[in-house]
Amino acid sequence: MVEQVRYAMIGGGEGAFIGPVHRTAAAIAGNCRLVAGALSSDAERARRSGDMAGIASDRSYGSYAELIARESALPPQIRAQFIAIVTPNHVHAPAAIAALEAGFAVLVDKPLTDTMAAALHLEQVAQRTGGMVGVTHSYSAYPMVRQARALVAQGGFGKVRRVAVRYTQGWLATAQDAAGKQAQWRVDPARSGLAGAFGDIGTHAFNLVEFITGERMTRIAAEIRAAVPGRLLDDDGAAMFHLAGGGRGTLIASQICAGDANGLDISLWCEEAGLHWRQEQPDRLRVARRSGPEEIWRAGTDGAWLDPSALAAVRLPAGHPEGYLEAFANIYHDFAEAVAGRTPTHPAYASLADGIAGMRFIQAAHDSSVAGNKWVDLTEPEQ
Template sequence: MTPVRYAMVGGGEGAFIGPVHRTAAAIAGNCRLVAGAFSSDADRAARSGAALGVAPERSYASWQALIDGERALGPDEGAEFVAIVTPNHLHAPVAIAALEAGFPVLTDKPLTDTMEAATAFVDAAARTGGLVGVTHTYAAYPMVRQARALVAGGGLGAVRRVAVRYTQGWLARAEDAVGKQAEWRIDPARSGLAGAFGDIGTHAFNLVETITGEAMERIAAELRATLPGRMLDDDGAAMFRLSGGGRGTLVASQVCSGDANGLAISVWCEEAGVHWAQENPNVLRVARRGGPEEIWTPGVDRGYLGAEAMRVTRTPSGHPEGYLEAFANIYHDFALAVRGQAPDAPCYASLEAGRRSMRFIVAAHRSSAQDGQWTDLEEGT
């Protein structure tokens, strides 16, 4: 099909995640950037648009102007969806306006900055019938898809225990909290409740529900700001209970000195344990009771992989597929959905999955404020 035209809000000069999104869309091969409001600063937005080769008349000074301008161009020329890569506090207002203007929305995680904003976002999607996707990237890796097939598919028996952690060290010192990427993440006005548990803990949460196919129902959490003066959590841990009866632990921290991007998960079922780590993403380790350890790897020539993993694998075995390719899987599937060709089990997270991540954040904060009391995620509605 012809590439799906998209517009981007945020992600301009000096941003980290904007270039990731655009590179992923290029790898996907079925998306084309045609417009953007790349910064809240008009000069920076104009420079960003020019650097990206966006036509000057479609490089907008504000997201409101982008939505009005692209809608005025009509369905044959205007953007076909809007990608939102702003700080958290802008996710809901931009998404709601885009949905009401008739645009599908692909937004970065977490869904919003507050539960109230998430509810308004969900209500707008229901009112307009608009398509929404959320970029929980790690669920789009081939070996995570394979882990889901093994665990949620039931072939290994019931889930008994899960251990997931996401540890980073990039905010381990007070002087680390400077620069564009750090400043808004530790600012409640722009980040909302999303400290470490919201920023990276939501990825760990989503990975648990994706691989197990079960809902996290209850949580007992302890969150803290390790460094003086920080207003949001930078470290935390929680116990949780799954809908199928399994139990688990979740750690999310950005003050673990020496750790880079330590997302890792183990799921122990009745018959085997399944283990995956994001820093070695092409290896899925399966240890069966009474049997040899198995190492599963991706590749278009790996006939033993399930359909979910094979569909999102691009290269022969031995060619690593990582973060950018996983992001590309999200853009590829969302573009198909925009054209009414959504695959089964698409790689982007659903709006409901995004709302569940918000419930996780709210429940974790509520539990921590009550000295780790067990708290239902549904109480975060």
């Protein structure tokens, strides 16, 4: 029988969006089992939510501190092997740090933390403890995104010259839209951190750029703002950026784009070809070379011509659409494998370094915008 890696979850209780996504993803992955949880910071709600999620009542805890303490006390063959953290951003660092100190591997939703300082603190703890940290950038876990990365990495397309990425949603288009549980914390600096839309979805766009190009973003000039009056955090913004290899790009992240659902699109043009991917039709990758017909690469287990990293991320033959949950499931699958000592060749989860890079992106975008769209480096801060 496939070994089921045991995991616990912090956050993701009643009314949450991403908690159920993580749990369903783990169910699809097939190699993980949810054994414990502190699904809410409200003890009563945590219990109710744990019950709904199928967590045994004696392992459904009222706080993350309790979870870590009680699970640590369990025998190794029973206690959770990793902890997924799906709380609002401000809890990511304290919960992850506590979990790492107690010897747990942690899988953190993006962005890594609420602030740069918290991210660096988390990094230090991870380095000291040697604990495993993964970050859930779901979009780089899609098979055709991995195919895109492979095509660029193979080198035949030449250097990346220009990138255009945008992530536009419309669900926060009005002030009233922010009344729901999902929205509330995202527009609250105390819980979301330095950024609103640029943290919530901008980091996904950023990660996608770095993932596909295989390059670090080195500079950014951004203008971000709260377009809806009264908001304290950005809900709309754009940036220009440079890549380490000389390429240039633009990035839009906005949650006030009325009518858009989850509009993450990326185009990148290399010297010999352009690559184009839209999250809302994720099983296709359009490749246009300098000559000849355009190509539509399709996901599917029967695509013998696909890169191994893409093939490892599909379950079904072409034409049987896989979506967001399956991409997310790839992350759980690979992280669980890594926890069990079988790290995949091309893990679908983002690394701690990727998470730190995402925080640098948020900080730099903020600093650039405050300074009037000035170029800001995404270099590592002084030690």
